Amino acid sequence: MSKKRPILFNIFQDAFYFFDKHWIAIVAGALLSVGLADIVSYLLSVFVPMGAVDLQAATGSDIKIENFVLVEAGAVFLAGVWFRGYIAVLVGGNAGATTLSLSNAFKAAAKLYARLLALNLVAIIITYITAAIGLLIMSANAFGAILLMPAILFSVWFSLITPVAVFDGAEGILPRLKRSRSLVSGHFVQVLFLMFIVITPTFAMTGIGEDTALFWPVLTFVNVSTSILDGLFITFAYHRLRAAHAAELLAKRNAAQVSNDESA
Numbered sequence: 001m002s003k004k005r006p007i008l009f010n011i012f013q014d015a016f017y018f019f020d021k022h023w024i025a026i027v028a029g030a031l032l033s034v035g036l037a038d039i040v041s042y043l044l045s046v047f048v049p050m051g052a053v054d055l056q057a058a059t060g061s062d063i064k065i066e067n068f069v070l071v072e073a074g075a076v077f078l079a080g081v082w083f084r085g086y087i088a089v090l091v092g093g094n095a096g097a098t099t100l101s102l103s104n105a106f107k108a109a110a111k112l113y114a115r116l117l118a119l120n121l122v123a124i125i126i127t128y129i130t131a132a133i134g135l136l137i138m139s140a141n142a143f144g145a146i147l148l149m150p151a152i153l154f155s156v157w158f159s160l161i162t163p164v165a166v167f168d169g170a171e172g173i174l175p176r177l178k179r180s181r182s183l184v185s186g187h188f189v190q191v192l193f194l195m196f197i198v199i200t201p202t203f204a205m206t207g208i209g210e211d212t213a214l215f216w217p218v219l220t221f222v223n224v225s226t227s228i229l230d231g232l233f234i235t236f237a238y239h240r241l242r243a244a245h246a247a248e249l250l251a252k253r254n255a256a257q258v259s260n261d262e263s264a
Helices: 009-046 067-092 104-142 142-157 160-167 172-186 188-205 217-261
Strands: 052-056 060-065
Touching: 009 104, 009 188, 009 217, 067 104, 067 142, 067 160, 067 217, 104 142, 104 160, 104 172, 104 217, 142 172, 142 217, 160 217, 172 217, 188 217
Parallel strands: none
Antiparallel strands: 052 060
């Protein structure tokens, strides 16, 4: 009997094969959404004076965050929500499994955007509120760092909300959040590992100052590549985890049926 392959391996394989077959549509979508958001943010930082926000770290030292960084993060988030829906459409969402023209995929992703944006905003607000509470307590007591764990839990639990909204029968924000959590249940560590892989391109920013010529090109590359990994991994994770849960449920039903037959 052949040994069953880990779900992570199947997700990586699905993502690689799909990217290999449709890389032009995928890269084009990423550049026209996340890449364009970075370009607009760069132009704003050049022509519009935005100032900075001064914060105090838990250690007591001052932290200065340029406002254009916050604007860029917001723009990339908004574009990333659209792009995740776009990837789901390409994989087989509202545009159909065999319809991969850019115009049809863009139109289908645009129709999904309002629903996906509302869902992602709720998820990120819940995650950020728990993270803010943890950071606030941590500023007074270093042991408060443990309170950051709920933010990590929520970010992993809600990671599948986009494909859930596109493919699943769940309706409404709360049922979709619960559906994402139920799919992650039992596979939390694997999904967390996927999320860690997604953020690895950000390590390319290490040592690159905001005032250097390489900052924005590298930042755009990082955001585009991260969005591609995120969209592909999350979409195929949804399909693999949904199949895994269906198989587990079927196995339980078969075991219960066998038990009932034996006791009859």
